[in-house]
Amino acid sequence: MIPRSNADQGHVNPNPPPTSGPGTSNGDVSRKAAPLVMFGNSPGMPGIFQSNFDYQLARAMPAGAYGEGGAVGEALSTARRIVDGDLESWVVAWTETAERVEKIGHTCLSGGHAISARDAFLRAAIYWKTGFFYLETKDPRQLAMYNRHRSCFLQAAKLFDPPIEPVSIPYENGKTLPGYFMRTAAGSGRRPTVMILGGGDTTCEELYYWGGGAAAVRRGYNAFLWEGPGQVGAYALDPTLIYRPDWEVPTRYAVDYVLSRDDVDPKRLALSGHSMGGYFAPRAVAYEKRITAVIANSLLPELKPMFEALFAKPNTPAGEKLNGQVDLRKPLTVFGGVFRERCGVGGKSVEAFFEDMGRYSLAGLEGQITCPMLVITGEGEGLLVAAAEHAFYEKLTCPKMERMVSALDGGEIHCTLNNPSLKHQIEFDWLDDVFEKNGASRA
Amino acid sequence: MTAPIQNRPGLPVRPCYPATAKPNGEQASARQPLYFKDPFADLGFLVTLSKHAFGGSEIGECYSAAARIQEGDVPSWTEAWGTLAERVEALARSAEVKGHRVSARQCYLRAVTYYRNVLWGARASDPRYRATLEKSRVLFKRFAALSEPPIEVVEIPYEGAVLPAYFLRPDASGKRRPTIIIGDNASEELYYWVGPPALERGYNALLVDLPGVGLNSFHGLPFRFDTEVPVKAVLDYLCARRDVDPSRIVIYGGGEGGGYIVTRAAAHEHRIAACVADPLVVDMEPLAPLIFTRVISVSDSGKETLASNASTVLRLIWGLTDPEAIKKMKVDTRGITCPTLGLNDSHDYPELLQQARAAVAAIANKNATVRVFTPEDGSNYRQVDNFGLKHRTMFDWLDDVLSGAILPGGDGAAQAAPG
Numbered sequence: 001m002i003p004r005s006n007a008d009q010g011h012v013n014p015n016p017p018p019t020s021g022p023g024t025s026n027g028d029v030s031r032k033a034a035p036l037v038m039f040g041n042s043p044g045m046p047g048i049f050q051s052n053f054d055y056q057l058a059r060a061m062p063a064g065a066y067g068e069g070g071a072v073g074e075a076l077s078t079a080r081r082i083v084d085g086d087l088e089s090w091v092v093a094w095t096e097t098a099e100r101v102e103k104i105g106h107t108c109l110s111g112g113h114a115i116s117a118r119d120a121f122l123r124a125a126i127y128w129k130t131g132f133f134y135l136e137t138k139d140p141r142q143l144a145m146y147n148r149h150r151s152c153f154l155q156a157a158k159l160f161d162p163p164i165e166p167v168s169i170p171y172e173n174g175k176t177l178p179g180y181f182m183r184t185a186a187g188s189g190r191r192p193t194v195m196i197l198g199g200g201d202t203t204c205e206e207l208y209y210w211g212g213g214a215a216a217v218r219r220g221y222n223a224f225l226w227e228g229p230g231q232v233g234a235y236a237l238d239p240t241l242i243y244r245p246d247w248e249v250p251t252r253y254a255v256d257y258v259l260s261r262d263d264v265d266p267k268r269l270a271l272s273g274h275s276m277g278g279y280f281a282p283r284a285v286a287y288e289k290r291i292t293a294v295i296a297n298s299l300l301p302e303l304k305p306m307f308e309a310l311f312a313k314p315n316t317p318a319g320e321k322l323n324g325q326v327d328l329r330k331p332l333t334v335f336g337g338v339f340r341e342r343c344g345v346g347g348k349s350v351e352a353f354f355e356d357m358g359r360y361s362l363a364g365l366e367g368q369i370t371c372p373m374l375v376i377t378g379e380g381e382g383l384l385v386a387a388a389e390h391a392f393y394e395k396l397t398c399p400k401m402e403r404m405v406s407a408l409d410g411g412e413i414h415c416t417l418n419n420p421s422l423k424h425q426i427e428f429d430w431l432d433d434v435f436e437k438n439g440a441s442r443a
Numbered sequence: 444m445t446a447p448i449q450n451r452p453g454l455p456v457r458p459c460y461p462a463t464a465k466p467n468g469e470q471a472s473a474r475q476p477l478y479f480k481d482p483f484a485d486l487g488f489l490v491t492l493s494k495h496a497f498g499g500s501e502i503g504e505c506y507s508a509a510a511r512i513q514e515g516d517v518p519s520w521t522e523a524w525g526t527l528a529e530r531v532e533a534l535a536r537s538a539e540v541k542g543h544r545v546s547a548r549q550c551y552l553r554a555v556t557y558y559r560n561v562l563w564g565a566r567a568s569d570p571r572y573r574a575t576l577e578k579s580r581v582l583f584k585r586f587a588a589l590s591e592p593p594i595e596v597v598e599i600p601y602e603g604a605v606l607p608a609y610f611l612r613p614d615a616s617g618k619r620r621p622t623i624i625i626g627d628n629a630s631e632e633l634y635y636w637v638g639p640p641a642l643e644r645g646y647n648a649l650l651v652d653l654p655g656v657g658l659n660s661f662h663g664l665p666f667r668f669d670t671e672v673p674v675k676a677v678l679d680y681l682c683a684r685r686d687v688d689p690s691r692i693v694i695y696g697g698g699e700g701g702g703y704i705v706t707r708a709a710a711h712e713h714r715i716a717a718c719v720a721d722p723l724v725v726d727m728e729p730l731a732p733l734i735f736t737r738v739i740s741v742s743d744s745g746k747e748t749l750a751s752n753a754s755t756v757l758r759l760i761w762g763l764t765d766p767e768a769i770k771k772m773k774v775d776t777r778g779i780t781c782p783t784l785g786l787n788d789s790h791d792y793p794e795l796l797q798q799a800r801a802a803v804a805a806i807a808n809k810n811a812t813v814r815v816f817t818p819e820d821g822s823n824y825r826q827v828d829n830f831g832l833k834h835r836t837m838f839d840w841l842d843d844v845l846s847g848a849i850l851p852g853g854d855g856a857a858q859a860a861p862g
Contacts, residue, residue, distance in 0.1 A: 043510035044503035047478075058503070064496040064831050072493050072502075073828030074821040076477065100821070108835070113842065115643050116835045123831075219545045408530070410504030418503025421553065425538065425546035432543055 038310065039332065042380035044410040044418045049084045052332040056133055058418045062209065063126040064119070071123055074101065078127070087134050087331055091141065094131030098124050102152055118159035125152035129206055134335045146236045153205040161185065164208070169226060169257045175241065177250060178204050178233050179226035182213050183263055186220040192268035192435050193222040195254060195291070199275025200339055203233040210417055212272060215424035221431070222264060226254050228280065230342045242344035245359045247280040248287035255290050268292060268435045272427065274415045279303055279360050286368040293434045294369070295427055297376040297415055298385055301392040303360035309384055311336045311350065366395035372434045375402045376426060380412035401430060475823060481515050483739050483750035490827045491560060497639045498549050499556045504531070508557070517747055521564030528557035532582060539585070548589035555579045555586065555631050567755040573661060576629060583631040599651060601676040604664060608651035609634070612686060613642045621646045621691035621845055622681055626653035627701030628760060636697050640834035644842070647687060651677055653704065656760045666762030668771040670704045671711035678714045691845050693717040695837065699734050699795070700761030703727050703772055706802070710778030717844045719837045723785025723799035723813055727772035730794060731763050737792040776805040782844045784837060785813035788825045810844065
């Protein structure tokens with residue numbers, strides 16, 4: 001791990017720690033501190049914030065890249081209006097930017113400039129998502145901003161050729177799960193298809209971006225962006241849908257939908273899971289045998305120790321007066337409260353939440369995963385993630401590949417979010433190879 | 444769905460960056476620094492980061508390289524970008540060998556960007572400068588060959604020699620299309636400025652090394668002030684192509700040099716249907732010295748810096764070495780009979796802004812307008828941190844001009860410069 005060396009080399013420190021005020025609670029996180037689990041600061045990150053804001057900024061910065069135009073200035077100028085660690089300034093700044101860019105979309109659309117409109121709606125969708133990331137459910141802005149996020153993406157979806165199709169996946173008890181089907185324009189007939197899944201903080205809309213939707217259709221794959229119960233959009237649309245460990249159940253409904261289409265090649269159907277999806281995807285394929293390849297970025301075989309490390313102070317034994325030790329003002333911890341609601345343990349103690357996470361375990365399923373599997377891990381995610389991933393990987397008996405992305409690659413952060421190009425290259429080059437080996441011609 | 448978002452009142456919002464942070468008190472372009480104290484390094488880093496939007500870089504790769512650069516140290520700049528370039532080039536070659544065309548071409552393009560950053564580590568007269576330029580050219584040609592449809596590598600006949608160029612088409616249909624020309628820097632660099640947005644909107648794009656640019660200076664084709672002469676050769680070439688609509692050929696130029704090249708050409712070559720000057724320049728003489736104090740500040744100490752290296756390149760490619768030649772770099776605005784759009788920035792130095800505003804009033808075609816971008820538009824400096832804004836503005840204007848939405852001689856300028 002190369003330590004972040006901004007300070008050593010005398011570069012501009014764009015955001016010195018405030019000496020007082022709302023940002024002070026983050027003053028204990030040093031820029032040079034050893035990375036904590038998953039979201040630690042590392043060389044390939046903007047370094048504009050010291051809090052988890054930096055990771056979310058890196059996630060928003062490529063917003064323009066998936067349309068046709070760059071807009072890194074939009075993200076950077078928004079960041080300049082934010083006080084590190086101050087959630088309110090975060091929400092206000094992103095709201096301003098999202099409103100402005102969404103308006104550009106409408107202006108372009110009424111002027112007949114469809115490409116410019118689509119591009120602006122795509123960016124606005126990401127800015128809305130970035131803005132509400134930390135908001136609690138009791139804050140009315142959370143749902144309002146989610147709705148704007150979704151409506152911007154829906155407007156952009158219509159402006160693609162072929163259009164991105166919004167899908168309601170039939171699910172248990174007459175309920176539905178949200179998704180989008182992206183048909184590749186390259187080639188016709190039944191195409192290889194990748195089902196893309198987020199994790200604990202994603203909507204299916206944003207999977208168009210770094211999740212790999214745009215990268216898939218460019219390479220001649222269909223993409224199915226979807227959410228299961230508990231994920232951000234599914235829960236916003238129906239709060240009775242909470243997370244469940246038996247992910248093969250929602251996956252079965254999603255696969256039923258995908259295989260009902262006449263443009264999907266059933267022999268070449270991949271499932272790609274991100275973050276908490278690095279638990280869901282391997283779990284699903286252990287039971288759902290219609291899926292013929294699986295990707296986990298990162299592979300998370302046990303969620304409980306991950307969340308203990310994320311939300312508790314380092315080196316704190318779980319269960320020991322945690323509520324008193326967790327700094328509830330920290331952005332990531334506030335997010336954790338929302339996350340616990342989506343797990344169905346919203347009103348309960350942190351200990352109860354950790355206990356619940358114990359149900360999410362892949363232990364014993366190593367031999368049940370039979371399709372080829374790709375595991376991607378970032379060096380910046382810390383040893384806890386890497387060690388757990390590798391131990392599980394070693395026990396897999398399926399055809400498998402493991403890829404550690406380094407800081408030198410500039411893709412070392414959780415889900416390779418600071419280098420989507422490299423991420424997509426690793427994923428799709430591997431899928432190309434696997435599906436050709438499956439004996440099906442890709443032409 | 445579009446109910447306004449109500450934020451809590453009374454919020455103390457202050458800028459995250461130090462309010463006093465200016466790269467250099469002498470600079471009119473008081474852009475807030477992003478990463479480096481050295482204004483040129485910071486601008487170079489910003490432009491590199493911006494290119495990610497067209498697959499020209501990746502955010503994590505940029506920050507990872509930047510973290511290994513010592514402030515103000517040229518060799519560490521060269522080393523950091525060179526290492527990254529080699530790494531990404533190796534990915535490209537490996538992906539190409541295995542038949543992963545999309546991944547290979549994307550990696551080649553990023554490697555080109557990173558090698559082009561290595562260029563600032565040497566003066567134009569340094570053999571390493573030429574070698575690195577040649578290297579980036581080789582890799583761009585791999586990107587070109589793997590693109591769909593492939594980017595054509597072409598040579599435009601010019602006074603017994605040739606101007607190297609790339610011709611980009613939205614598809615392989617052979618349909619006659621509007622076409623945009625750019626030629627003020629090495630063609631590989633120019634890709635980002637017009638390539639992707641042109642293709643997306645159904646335009647062809649011609650990226651050409653005009654005299655002085657790219658390797659031309661090394662091949663006996665130096666910059667010439669009468670830019671209409673090489674541009675005429677380019678128009679002759681384009682008009683002979685069956686996939687170019689000769690009535691819809693437009694020209695774009697970036698930087699002071701590019702702004703001059705296109706307005707000068709448009710004043711003489713009336714086959715040009717519209718002109719976008721970014722920024723609008725019609726008289727280089729008063730501006731030439733300011734480029735090296737206000738845009739890239741070169742210190743008097745004689746110490747090698749990224750800016751001092753870059754200044755040798757700019758002087759070479761824009762003909763700013765000979766004071767007598769600079770005096771001839773003037774445009775008779777009465778000759779500009781096509782619609783003209785100037786792109787300027789509220790951070791531009793006053794002399795540049797004044798020249799643009801005066802030129803608009805004097806241009807023969809009444810559809811001449813200048814758009815001055817502000818930080819509120821989401822652009823902190825010449826839209827290099829918001830290429831989408833630049834492209835949306837110029838291509839939406841071109842769409843309107845070419846479709847007749849703005850009638851020749853009409854008063855469409857107001858619509859052409861949305862606020």
